[in-house]
Amino acid sequence: MTLTAKDVAEIMRLLEQSSFDNLSLEIDGVKLNLQRGSAVPVRQPAAPAPPAESQPQSVRSVAPKAKPPSEPGLAEVASPLLGIFYRAPKPGEPPFVELGSKVEEDTVIGIIEVMKLMNSVRAGVKGEVVEILAENAALVEYDEILLRLRPGT
Amino acid sequence: MAISRILIANRGEIALRVIRTCKALAIESVLAASKADMDSLPARLADRTVCIGPARPADSYLRVDTIVQAALGVKADALHPGYGFLSERPALARLCEQEGVIFIGPTAAQIEAVGDKLCARTEAEAAGVPTAPGGPVETVGEAMMLGREIGPPFLIKAVGGGGGRGMKRVDRLEDLPSAMELAGAEAGSAFGDARVYLERFVERGRHVEVQILGDGNGRVVHLGERDCSVQRRYQKLIEETPAPGLSADFRARIHAAALQFAERLSYRSAGTVEFLVDLERNAFYFLEMNARIQVEHPVTEVVTGINLVAEQIAIADGRGLRLKQDDVKREGCAIECRINAEDPARDFCPSPGTVRTAVWPSGEGVRVDTHIASGSRIPPYYDSLMAKIIVRAPDRPIAIERMRHALAATHIDGIATNLAFHADVLADPEFQAGGVDTSYLPHFLERRRLVQEVRAHG
Numbered sequence: 001m002t003l004t005a006k007d008v009a010e011i012m013r014l015l016e017q018s019s020f021d022n023l024s025l026e027i028d029g030v031k032l033n034l035q036r037g038s039a040v041p042v043r044q045p046a047a048p049a050p051p052a053e054s055q056p057q058s059v060r061s062v063a064p065k066a067k068p069p070s071e072p073g074l075a076e077v078a079s080p081l082l083g084i085f086y087r088a089p090k091p092g093e094p095p096f097v098e099l100g101s102k103v104e105e106d107t108v109i110g111i112i113e114v115m116k117l118m119n120s121v122r123a124g125v126k127g128e129v130v131e132i133l134a135e136n137a138a139l140v141e142y143d144e145i146l147l148r149l150r151p152g153t
Numbered sequence: 154m155a156i157s158r159i160l161i162a163n164r165g166e167i168a169l170r171v172i173r174t175c176k177a178l179a180i181e182s183v184l185a186a187s188k189a190d191m192d193s194l195p196a197r198l199a200d201r202t203v204c205i206g207p208a209r210p211a212d213s214y215l216r217v218d219t220i221v222q223a224a225l226g227v228k229a230d231a232l233h234p235g236y237g238f239l240s241e242r243p244a245l246a247r248l249c250e251q252e253g254v255i256f257i258g259p260t261a262a263q264i265e266a267v268g269d270k271l272c273a274r275t276e277a278e279a280a281g282v283p284t285a286p287g288g289p290v291e292t293v294g295e296a297m298m299l300g301r302e303i304g305p306p307f308l309i310k311a312v313g314g315g316g317g318r319g320m321k322r323v324d325r326l327e328d329l330p331s332a333m334e335l336a337g338a339e340a341g342s343a344f345g346d347a348r349v350y351l352e353r354f355v356e357r358g359r360h361v362e363v364q365i366l367g368d369g370n371g372r373v374v375h376l377g378e379r380d381c382s383v384q385r386r387y388q389k390l391i392e393e394t395p396a397p398g399l400s401a402d403f404r405a406r407i408h409a410a411a412l413q414f415a416e417r418l419s420y421r422s423a424g425t426v427e428f429l430v431d432l433e434r435n436a437f438y439f440l441e442m443n444a445r446i447q448v449e450h451p452v453t454e455v456v457t458g459i460n461l462v463a464e465q466i467a468i469a470d471g472r473g474l475r476l477k478q479d480d481v482k483r484e485g486c487a488i489e490c491r492i493n494a495e496d497p498a499r500d501f502c503p504s505p506g507t508v509r510t511a512v513w514p515s516g517e518g519v520r521v522d523t524h525i526a527s528g529s530r531i532p533p534y535y536d537s538l539m540a541k542i543i544v545r546a547p548d549r550p551i552a553i554e555r556m557r558h559a560l561a562a563t564h565i566d567g568i569a570t571n572l573a574f575h576a577d578v579l580a581d582p583e584f585q586a587g588g589v590d591t592s593y594l595p596h597f598l599e600r601r602r603l604v605q606e607v608r609a610h611g
Contacts (some may be wrong), residue, residue, distance in 0.1 A: 010502060024209045024534075082205045115218040115248070127193050139226030140218060141204040142213070143188060 005105075009015065066133060066145040074148040075125045083112040083119070085140040095136075101129045110134070110146060127151040156231045156255060156470045158558040160224040161199065162245075163235025165538060166216065167446070168195040169524045171233050174462040175200075175224045183227045185220055187213035189532040194524045208534045217245050222467035233462075237536070240445040241268060249562045254481055257469040258422045259444045259518055260369070266418060267442040268450075271312040277439040279309060280417040282410045285429065285438040287352030293330045293342055297354030299351050300329050306354040309336040313344025315441050317387020322354055354440050357590045359430040360384065361396045361437065363411035364453045366464055368474040369421030375408045376453050376461075377483045383578065385501065385594045390571070391578060392449035392457055393488045397549060397587030414442065423450070423465050430592060448541065451522060452487040455545040485545055490560065490579075492523075492540040494531045496569035506531035515560035518545045518552075531568060539570065549587060553579055577601060 015036035066076075079085070087095040087110050097109045103123040112119045134146040160172050162334065168184055172195055184199035185294040189208035196202040203223050206213030213219070215238060221293035232254050234240035234531040247570055258264070267273045277284050286303040289312075292298040298308060305326055311319030319340055323332045333349070341347035359382045365371040380396035381389045395404070399464050411426035425442040451463050459476065495501045508529045513521045523540030525531070542559050546552035560576045578584050581597060586604050 024211075082203060082226070083222055113221045117218065139203070139223075142206045143204055 075151045076145045079140045083114040085134045086111040087136040088132045160229035160232045162220045166524045167235040176204045185223045221248045233257040238542045264444045280413045285352040303353045308354040311340035312348035313346035355431045362427040365415045367420035371419045373415040374478045394452045451543045455487045456483045477548045486549045487545045489543045490575045493537040496539045497574040503537045505571035506568045507533045512564040514562035
């Protein structure tokens with residue numbers, strides 16, 4: 001099966017009509033990535049995470065299941081992967097961040113283990129840690145809020 | 154040991170179907186869902202749902218490490234892979250085996266053995282199961298030699314293919330060399346395995362498959378056959394059991410062949426052995442084995458009264474085969490229609506979107522397996538199967554009648570579906586006569602298109 005220009009036009013039309021902002025398609029080795037134009041305000045796309053590499057986190061405003069923020073205007077650091085969350089580099093060592101810690105965009109705030117592969121999670125925004133939601137050594141889901149920051153400062 | 158918590162590594166109707174059986178067995182179900190499926194019916198009905206990644210299957214449903222991590226993280230004893238996605242990837246079964254998570258399915262080695270089509274063909278021959286005339290060919294010279302022996306038309310098949318993928322039809326012997334080279338190159342890039350084999354192409358064939366259950370220690374039972382000849386581009390649309398018009402002797406031979414094949418592998422769990430029935434030669438040939446629960450398994454369930462997923466779980470739990478061959482009684486006829494979110498008027502183009510209203514049929518002998526209700530979203534990332542409508546009746550004419558009523562009672566708004574198309578097939582005298590071959594649907598579509606054109610201009 002191959003994709004013709006007509007197929008691509010059809011797929012673009014479908015995407016346009018759908019409630020989605022981007023579409024990735026792979027048919028017999030042909031990859032197609034489509035993204036809606038910036039006319040529609042979109043939340044930062046959740047980056048498909050290369051597993052063994054650390055990367056900054058997208059910051060988002062709405063999260064399911066999380067307890068409500070203690071104050072307005074907080075930025076959230078969401079988990080890029082499902083895995084086991086560790087607050088410290090090794091057992092017994094101090095955590096990467098504590099309540100009140102000042103972080104930069106690339107400050108590591110924790111590690112997520114996926115089948116013995118360690119992935120570091122970065123803050124993504126500059127600010128002060130005001131809430132830590134994820135428990136040490138517990139399972140976190142994809143997109144689960146790990147902690148909240150007061151941006152700036 | 155007893156399985157008490159199952160991670161379901163799938164989505165859609167099959168996820169819901171497994172969740173329902175878990176509930177019936179008082180087993181906790183944990184659904185591993187992508188971000189796009191977090192508000193789906195299965196996600197709401199599972200005891201727990203964990204989000205494994207973004208919508209894109211490559212970042213969620215196809216991630217072996219994430220799926221197994223999820224199973225370990227929620228402390229599931231077992232994992233049900235459903236169909237599609239990772240269900241027939243040896244890597245998932247193997248990682249489960251290594252990590253002590255029970256894989257509800259065959260062993261990794263069995264998945265590997267039947268996934269390699271040439272290996273499966275060799276196993277079939279060794280088990281005394283008929284295969285289509287042909288064999289492996291490495292060079293153009295070999296292909297020509299074998300081609301001369303078996304005669305055209307031919308089918309060049311990729312060893313790593315299956316389910317209609319990686320096949321090339323060649324009508325003339327002189328076209329074999331160029332087709333061989335092309336097929337090898339295509340197979341190499343599509344499956345990472347350039348090996349191909351040559352078979353005689355069966356012009357008029359029916360797709361008949363046999364459902365089996367094995368305990369993994371060499372004991373296997375069959376649950377009868379299904380006819381899945383109503384296909385479009387190798388996608389099955391209507392399945393039924395029993396296969397119409399087969400003699401008792403032919404039926405017994407095809408069942409026996411499936412058992413021989415599965416016994417040879419000491420197959421574990423539910424599986425399907427697929428055959429091509431050659432109408433012109435009154436023969437059948439082994440096609441492939443599907444090492445998973447199949448989409449069309451409910452037609453077998455409704456005529457046997459056996460819950461295949463419950464049996465899969467029992468076998469995985471070490472309780473073995475709970476049935477003897479004599480316990481398997483098949484009563485009546487069953488038909489399944491696959492309702493897809495796709496538009497037959499636009500070459501079956503997928504039509505994802507939000508389902509405004511969904512009204513499904515009910516009544517005597519009607520079963521609907523679906524994850525779609527009013528307000529459900531059909532994401533564009535996955536296949537377009539919305540529902541399976543299954544009917545059971547004492548005989549085939551009544552089953553067809555019941556299905557026509559069931560289809561008429563179904564109402565879907567908001568997206569295009571193939572409902573009307575199914576109704577047309579069921580009203581077609583050729584389908585009603587029974588025993589159509591795999592060329593039926595393409596011809597039917599052509600006829601239907603012509604009729605519609607005449608109507609439009611008339």
